[in-house]
Amino acid sequence: MSQETAQTTETEQVLEFCLGDETYCVSIEYVTEIVDMGELTPIPNSPPHVEGVIDLRGNTTSIIDPKVGLGIGGELGDRIVIFDSEIFEDDRSVGWAVDSVEEVSDIASEDVDESPVEKDHIRGLIKRDEEFVVWIDPQTVNNEFGTEEDLAMPESQ
Secondary structure, three states: OOOOOOOOOOEEEEEEEEEOOEEEEEEHHHEEEEEEOOOOEOOOOOOOOEEEEEEEOOEEEEEEOHHHHHOOOOOOOOEEEEEOHHHOOOOOEEEEEEOEEEEEEEEEHHHEEOOOOOOOOEEEEEEEOOEEEEEEOOOOHHHHHOOHHHHOOOOOO
C-alpha cells in the first residue's frame, strides 16, 4: 500500500474591483473598508493621480485615482477602497477611487500566472473564462504612480 501525500493548495483572498472595462484585485488583507465617494477637497499642485482628500471618521485620507497611474481612461470612480495605513511606510491613510467593487474571491496560488511586464506593483494575472484579473500590490504601486512625496499627507495642524 503506497502512501499518498496530500498536496495543500495555498489560497489567498482578494478583493476584485473594476477600473473601466477591466477587473483588478488586491489582497483583502490590505483593505480596511469600502465606502462611497464623498466630497473631495482638492490639494493644489498635487500630482495628477491624487484627486484630493476626504475626512473619513476624523482621519484625513488621500484619494488616489489608480486609472491615472495605470493609464486607463474614464471618469473618477464612485466607490473608494480604503487601505490599511500600516502597509505604507509613513502610516498615511489612502483610498483608491474605483468604478465598482465586485467580490471577495479565494485564489489558489497555481491559478496565478506571472506578470508579462516587470513591474513590482503587478503580482500576477488570474485567468477567468476568457478574461484576466490583474492582481495589484498597493504597497509597491507608489513606485509606479509617483514618489513618496507625491502621496504625502498634508501636515496636520
